[in-house]
Amino acid sequence: MFRKMAQTQYFCGLDLGTHTLKAGIICAKDEENLDLMGVFETRATGFKEASISDIAELSDCIQHVMQGVMQKTGIKVHAVQLGISGSFLAVRRSSAIIPLIDSGTKVVSAFDLRKVDHQAKLLGVNLDEDIIHDFPQWYRVDDVNTSANPAGLVGRKIESSLLLLTAQALRLRNLTKAVHQAGFEVNSVAFSGFAAGDVAVDKEDKTQGCALVDIGANITSVIFFKNGIVGDVQFIPWGGNYITQTIAERLSLTVDLAEEIKKTQGQASQSDPKEVSGEILVKREKGYMPIRREAVCEAVNWEIENFLTHLEAVVKGSNLYYQLNKGIVMVGGGSLLTGAIERIEERVNRPVRMGASTPGLNNAPVYAAAIGLGRMHYLKKKQESLNIKTPAAFKDKIVNSVRELCQEYF
Ligand SMILES: Nc1ncnc2c1ncn2[C@@H]1O[C@H](COP(=O)(O)OP(=O)(O)OP(=O)(O)O)[C@@H](O)[C@H]1O
Numbered sequence: 017m018f019r020k021m022a023q024t025q026y027f028c029g030l031d032l033g034t035h036t037l038k039a040g041i042i043c044a045k046d047e048e049n050l051d052l053m054g055v056f057e058t059r060a061t062g063f064k065e066a067s068i069s070d071i072a073e074l075s076d077c078i079q080h081v082m083q084g085v086m087q088k089t090g091i092k093v094h095a096v097q098l099g100i101s102g103s104f105l106a107v108r109r110s111s112a113i114i115p116l117i118d119s120g121t122k123v124v125s126a127f128d129l130r131k132v133d134h135q136a137k138l139l140g141v142n143l144d145e146d147i148i149h150d151f152p153q154w155y156r157v158d159d160v161n162t163s164a165n166p167a168g169l170v171g172r173k174i175e176s177s178l179l180l181l182t183a184q185a186l187r188l189r190n191l192t193k194a195v196h197q198a199g200f201e202v203n204s205v206a207f208s209g210f211a212a213g214d215v216a217v218d219k220e221d222k223t224q225g226c227a228l229v230d231i232g233a234n235i236t237s238v239i240f241f242k243n244g245i246v247g248d249v250q251f252i253p254w255g256g257n258y259i260t261q262t263i264a265e266r267l268s269l270t271v272d273l274a275e276e277i278k279k280t281q282g283q284a285s286q287s288d289p290k291e292v293s294g295e296i297l298v299k300r301e302k303g304y305m306p307i308r309r310e311a312v313c314e315a316v317n318w319e320i321e322n323f324l325t326h327l328e329a330v331v332k333g334s335n336l337y338y339q340l341n342k343g344i345v346m347v348g349g350g351s352l353l354t355g356a357i358e359r360i361e362e363r364v365n366r367p368v369r370m371g372a373s374t375p376g377l378n379n380a381p382v383y384a385a386a387i388g389l390g391r392m393h394y395l396k397k398k399q400e401s402l403n404i405k406t407p408a409a410f411k412d413k414i415v416n417s418v419r420e421l422c423q424e425y426f
C-alpha cells in the first residue's frame with residue numbers, strides 16, 4: 017500500500033500568462049506515464065503588460081486558479097512549477113573559451129565542460145538578471161572540432177556556446193512572492209513556451225527540425241528545435257490582444273465585447289472584406305445595435321497581416337528555416353483564431369499543425385504550457401531524489417569523481 021502511494025505522485029504546473037492564468041495537475045508514475053488529472057484557467061489580474069501592477073490582486077488570482085484546479089481534481093498540492101511568458105525574458109547568446117591545461121594537451125572531461133559552461137554563463141548574464149534556461153549549442157576543441165559532447169577528445173583549449181534566457185531578478189522575486197502570498201511554494205521557474213514544447217512537440221520532431229509558435233495575448237514566442245536541442249528563440253511583440261484592441265477601437269466597442277466578437281466571429285481567412293456581407297447584432301444599453309461583418313473582417317485582417325509580416329521575417333530569417341523538416345506547431349490562446357493555421361502555412365511555406373498536448377482535452381494548445389510545467393516539476397523532483405545520498409548514489413559519485421580525476425591528470 018505504502019509502495020503504491022509512494023509511486024503515484026501529483027505535480028502542478030502554473031502558467032502565469034499576462035491574459036490568463038492556467039494550472040494543470042498531472043499524475044506521474046514514470047516519464048512515459050503521465051496522466052492529466054485536470055486543468056483550470058482564470059482571467060489574469062494584477063498585471064499591466066509585463067509588470068505586476070498589484071501584487072495582492074495577482075496573488076488572489078493565483079489562489080483562485082489553484083483552488084479551481086484542486087477542487088476540480090480533488091487533489092491538494094503545496095508547490096508549483098512556475099511558468100513565465102516571453103514578456104519577462106531576454107534572449108542572449110554567450111560563449112567562453114578556457115585552456116584545458118597549462119602546457120601540452122589533455123582529455124576533455126565532464127569537469128572541463130561544466131567549467132567552460134559556467135564561464136559562458138557568467139559572461140552572458142547581467143548583475144540584475146537570473147538565468148532561467150541555458151541551452152547548450154556547441155563545443156569546440158582547439159578551434160576545429162565542433163561537437164555536442166566533446167568529453168573524451170584530446171585538446172589544449174575548449175570553447176562553449178550557450179543560448180541563454182534571462183529575466184530581471186527583481187521581477188522574478190515579485191512573481192514568486194505573489195505565489196507565496198497565495199499559499200504555495202515555487203519549485204522552480206521556467207519559460208512557459210519551452211514547457212509547452214515538452215508536451216506539444218515530440219522527440220522525433222525536435223530532432224528533425226521544427227518550430228513551436230506560442231501565440232499569447234501580448235507576445236508570440238518562436239522556439240526552434242533541431243538535433244534535439246533548442247537552436248534559437250525569438251519573440252514577436254504581438255499577440256491575440258492586438259486583434260481585440262483593433263476591433264474595439266475601430267468599432268467603438270468595449271474590450272470585453274470586442275473579445276467576444278473576435279472569438280465568435282473573427283476569422284483569419286484571406287477573403288476580401290468587401291465580399292463579406294451581413295451584420296452581427298450587439299447588445300447595448302439601449303437595445304441591440306447592428307455591426308457590419310465587413311468591419312470586423314477588416315480589423316482582424318489588418319492585424320493578422322501585421323503579425324504574418326513579423327512571423328515571416330522571424331521564421332524565414334532564421335538560419336534553421338531550411339531545416340524545419342517537421343514544420344510548425346502552434347500553441348497558445350491566439351492560435352485558436354479560426355483560419356490562423358492556413359494563413360501561417362501559406363505565408364511561411366511550411367506545414368503547420370496545432371500542438372495537441374493531451375488527446376481529448378478541449379483547447380489543448382492553451383494548456384500545453386501548464387501540462388509541460390507539471391511534467392518538468394516531476395522530472396526535477398525525480399532528479400533531486402536521484403541526487404539524495406543513498407549508498408548507491410554515493411558510490412556512483414565517488415567512482416565518477418575518481419574517473420574525472422584520472423582523466424584530468426593522466
Ligand atoms: N477561441 C479563440 N479565438 C481567438 N482568440 C482566442 C480564443 N481563445 C483565446 N484567444 C486569445 O488568446 C489570447 C490569450 O492566450 P493565452 O492564454 O495563451 O495568453 P497568455 O498566456 O495569458 O499571454 P502571454 O503568453 O502573452 O503572457 C487572448 O488574446 C485571447 O483573446
Ligand SMILES: [Mg+2]
Pocket residue numbers: 032033034101208232233348
Ligand atoms: Mg502564454
